[in-house]
Amino acid sequence: MKKLFSPMEIGNVRLKNRIVMSPMCMYSSMNEDGMITPFHMTHYTSRAVGQVGLIMTEATAVQPEGRISVHDLGIWSDDHIEGLKQLNEQIHSYGSKTGIQLAHAGRKAVLDPSTDIYAPSAISFNEKHKTPKEMTINDIEQTIHAFRQGARRAKEANFDIIEIHGAHGYLISEFLSPLANKRIDDYGGERENRFRILQEIVEAIKIEWNGPLFVRLSTNEYNENGNTLEDILYFTDQLKALGVDLIDCSSGGVVPARIHTFPGYQVQRCESIKHHTKIATGAVGLITSPKHAEEILENNRADLIFLGRELLRNPYWAKNAAMELNETIQAPKQYERGWN
Numbered sequence: 001m002k003k004l005f006s007p008m009e010i011g012n013v014r015l016k017n018r019i020v021m022s023p024m025c026m027y028s029s030m031n032e033d034g035m036i037t038p039f040h041m042t043h044y045t046s047r048a049v050g051q052v053g054l055i056m057t058e059a060t061a062v063q064p065e066g067r068i069s070v071h072d073l074g075i076w077s078d079d080h081i082e083g084l085k086q087l088n089e090q091i092h093s094y095g096s097k098t099g100i101q102l103a104h105a106g107r108k109a110v111l112d113p114s115t116d117i118y119a120p121s122a123i124s125f126n127e128k129h130k131t132p133k134e135m136t137i138n139d140i141e142q143t144i145h146a147f148r149q150g151a152r153r154a155k156e157a158n159f160d161i162i163e164i165h166g167a168h169g170y171l172i173s174e175f176l177s178p179l180a181n182k183r184i185d186d187y188g189g190e191r192e193n194r195f196r197i198l199q200e201i202v203e204a205i206k207i208e209w210n211g212p213l214f215v216r217l218s219t220n221e222y223n224e225n226g227n228t229l230e231d232i233l234y235f236t237d238q239l240k241a242l243g244v245d246l247i248d249c250s251s252g253g254v255v256p257a258r259i260h261t262f263p264g265y266q267v268q269r270c271e272s273i274k275h276h277t278k279i280a281t282g283a284v285g286l287i288t289s290p291k292h293a294e295e296i297l298e299n300n301r302a303d304l305i306f307l308g309r310e311l312l313r314n315p316y317w318a319k320n321a322a323m324e325l326n327e328t329i330q331a332p333k334q335y336e337r338g339w340n
């Protein structure tokens with residue numbers, strides 16, 4: 001069997017294949033309340049019909065001021081649980097597992113101009129972004145608590161996996177990076193301190209959640225003063241020690257930067273993390289061909305393949321990949337006459 005179609009057990013969760021829908025904001029909570037809408041039901045369920053093994057929701061805000069836009073999904077209130085639960089029920093009925101990406105946008109939040117936004121330091125992302133408020137210790141504690149509550153709600157909504165959004169220059173990524181974190185207290189300075197908020201978020205989530213836990217990181221900040229690979233490996237070693245199951249290896253977004261992209265441009269760091277930290281990894285970024293995905297898995301460079309834009313173009317990518325790799329995959333019952 002091709003590795004792309006081999007199952008993977010992570011803790012108590014069994015993925016039917018190695019294909020993951022990468023988290024992608026759809027900005028479709030049109031009432032600005034963070035609620036699941038009919039669009040989300042159709043969008044995510046289509047990829048489950050298409051036999052994607054794990055469907056990760058878009059960045060879902062643990063606090064309203066932690067939204068990238070007012071149209072983001074949210075999980076800051078118990079009112080969000082029911083919609084997410086219905087979404088999970090639909091996805092599960094096609095045999096896919098579900099993950100939720102718990103997020104806080106930090107200084108990259110673009111909200112109503114009257115709303116305060118928060119970050120480790122009062123430095124804006126660029127001239128177009130608002131200057132954030134430097135978080136007080138009380139603000140930090142409230143945000144850690146919000147991640148914990150998000151995890152409790154995710155469990156009540158029947159998610160199988162939680163992913164912490166620690167990438168792309170959003171709040172956690174800002175704390176991790178010396179480019180955005182200029183604090184002089186216990187949450188800034190040396191990398192041990194910059195890591196502290198993520199450590200405390202992982203610990204808080206684990207009080208509520210005993211399922212698989214992923215963390216997405218920007219494994220390259222494309223800036224000579226940013227985190228080095230050595231810093232990243234320090235973070236991933238710590239995350240492993242804290243019981244994190246998988247590192248989802250993305251890059252960029254911390255400060256404006258020109259990024260040279262090409263098929264698999266983030267795989268090298270993904271492979272380094274996998275072998276140094278001895279932790280499962282997810283590869284993402286311009287992986288579009290089934291043979292490329294299979295190469296990454298067979299060469300032991302990653303354990304899961306996250307697909308973003310390719311799944312926006314083609315919800316049936318898994319079916320096409322199976323045909324190209326001479327595999328058969330189970331069709332959703334209703335589609336058997338077309339697929340078999």
Ligand SMILES: Cc1cc2nc3c(=O)[nH]c(=O)nc-3n(C[C@H](O)[C@H](O)[C@H](O)COP(=O)(O)O)c2cc1C
Pocket residue numbers: 022023024025026058059101165167168216250284285286287306307308309310
């Ligand atoms: C429309 C869109 C929305 C995205 N939203 C998120 C997000 O919510 N969280 C996240 O971690 N990455 C987000 N990303 C990044 C993707 O998950 C993925 O890492 C990136 O697109 C590279 O993979 P690809 O080349 O397969 O698209 C988004 C990307 C796109 C295109």
